[in-house]
Amino acid sequence: MKKFDFTFDEQVCRVTIGEGALRTAGKVISRCQRGGAALVVSDSNVAPLYAEVVVESLREAGLEVRLAVVPAGESSKSREQLTVLYDELAEMRLGRDGFLVAVGGGVVSDLTGFAAATWLRGVDFVICPTSLEAAVDASIGGKTGVNHPAGKNLIGAFHQPTDVVMDPACLHTLTPRDIRAGLAESLKHALIADAAFVSWHETHREALLACQPRTMGELVARNVAIKAGVVAQDVRERSGVRARLNFGHTIGHAIEASCGYGLRHGECVALGMLAGARISRALGLLREDECIRVEALLQSFELPTRCEGLSSYGTLASYIAGDKKVAGSRVRWVLLSGIGATVIRDNVEDQIVRQAVESLR
Ligand SMILES: NC(=O)c1ccc[n+]([C@@H]2O[C@H](COP(=O)([O-])OP(=O)(O)OC[C@H]3O[C@@H](n4cnc5c(N)ncnc54)[C@H](O)[C@@H]3O)[C@@H](O)[C@H]2O)c1
Ligand SMILES: [Zn+2]
Known part of the structure; x- marks a missing residue:
């Protein structure tokens, strides 16, 4: 298991990459040791494949866990799905000691991250990226948000995940075209x-x-390091350094x-x-x-x-x-x-x- 810590404006983000990482989510996510509640968010494609493993691992760590599943696709990066998550959080009475966990692609991590950024003015969140796009890009940098009919990502916040937990074996279920993209x-x-x-x-x-897992693991680790290196110099996209990523x-x-x-x-x-x-x-x-x-x-x-x-x-x-x-x-x-x-x-x-x-x- 590869582990790296990155610091963005004094906030530490721990990245864990390795085969079987999702099964150990309850152990590698350090804040699990404090107990409390967690809302796991996934989409309709990814939930049956990978979310249960994460839910199980968090329950084994003694947490009260709920799973929310949004429809797969960009249309779920919406105010409507955000409301669904807020309702779930309200029902759970998720407090400041609770946190959210995104299991999925960039749609799920952007949506979950924004819910976490705004619930109780900000609770922790964790990303378990399952798409290559999310693993090499969306999971690092703290940009969260949803779309507005007037444009993509118009509503959002910078909110860094405390942990990114990635299992390169997950990438196997993507189509070859998604891998290439x-x-x-x-x-x-x-x-x-x-x-x-x-x-x-x-x-x-x-x-x-x-999509050989060991090579993909190295690929993700190197991407995370490059993106984190750029983001750390310009966390809130003010100095222009982060523009290089465009x-x-x-x-x-x-x-x-x-x-x-x-x-x-x-x-x-x-x-x-x-x-x-x-x-x-x-x-x-x-x-x-x-x-x-x-x-x-x-x-x-x-x-x-x-x-x-x-x-x-x-x-x-x-x-x-x-x-x-x-x-x-x-x-x-x-x-x-x-x-x-x-x-x-x-x-x-x-x-x-x-x-x-x-x-x-
Ligand atoms: N926050 C950021 O910095 C950042 C960076 C890049 C992209 N994004 C955002 O990310 C989104 C795109 O991300 P994406 O390409 O992951 O889209 P996505 O989340 O819609 O995932 C693409 C498709 O792959 C499926 N999927 C995901 N993992 C799978 C797996 N392991 N096996 C089978 N199917 C799987 C999903 O269900 C979905 O149908 C966009 O909304 C974009 O704006 C954000
Ligand atoms: Zn891009």
Whole structure:
């Protein structure tokens, strides 16, 4: 079992990664020793697979435990499901000594984290990520929230989990496509921060695509370390350091919002990263061979490098302009200044962006 402690604004988050970790949740989550109550939250896909194990382990540790199951899917990151959780917490009379445990993907962890951030002005919460997206990204950083009909993640809070408990064997029940989409986020972390980790992906390609638990465990641990390292420098997203994590996401989100129906978030991010690499190349920040390496990397993980139904540039540009990474009236582009290094530019000419986006067609 791998264990790491990260500190964000003086709050410690303990990460435990290992096969069988969920079965030992009641032992590894340190606050379980104090007793009390816990609300475990999962979704309709994940609950039958992994939530019972966690519930059992917490009960064995002497806690009073309830399980709340929300419908699987992004639509559960809603005020309605939040109300369902508050009602459950009220019925349990969950006090300050109680806590919440998310067992699932990023939808469940964002929703559960926000319920925890707001119940009694903030109680503890724990994340047991079961999707690759949640394991490598959503479980670290303390961003919690729900969607509003006017937009994604409009209602939220920063609230750090006290523990992240991850069993890489859980990833087996994901579809190969979900694995590849999650790997896109891992490639993003490697490309922005760690050239050696890019090579590691290249070397371990087969084990990663086959979701081999030991390799996945190492993958998650390295991602957690990279993301935690960035977040710790800018916990509340004020200094701009955390913006580096948005590499590939400005164009990725535009594709996702305008023509991404049927595309996974990670697949849109792959397209966004390729466009980002090409913008970096056009500005002379990245060499041609490095740009080609990014493309080959995405292809080797069977991620898209072209999008047939891409919207017109005008439509995509309007989404890009509306992106939350826009400072004032300028888009802040997270670009690559090499493999494993980023630079932020807010003066990229529209023509260069247009060419990079059109190259995805
Ligand atoms: N808080 C953050 O920093 C952060 C970062 C990235 C993404 N997110 C959020 O996370 C969400 C996306 O996360 P996601 O991709 O995990 O979505 P998700 O939670 O909807 O999970 C995707 C699907 O996989 C299923 N699933 C999860 N684990 C499984 C497993 N082990 N076996 C079989 N099926 C499984 C789920 O039931 C769901 O149907 C978005 O809402 C996004 O905004 C948050
Ligand atoms: Zn992402």
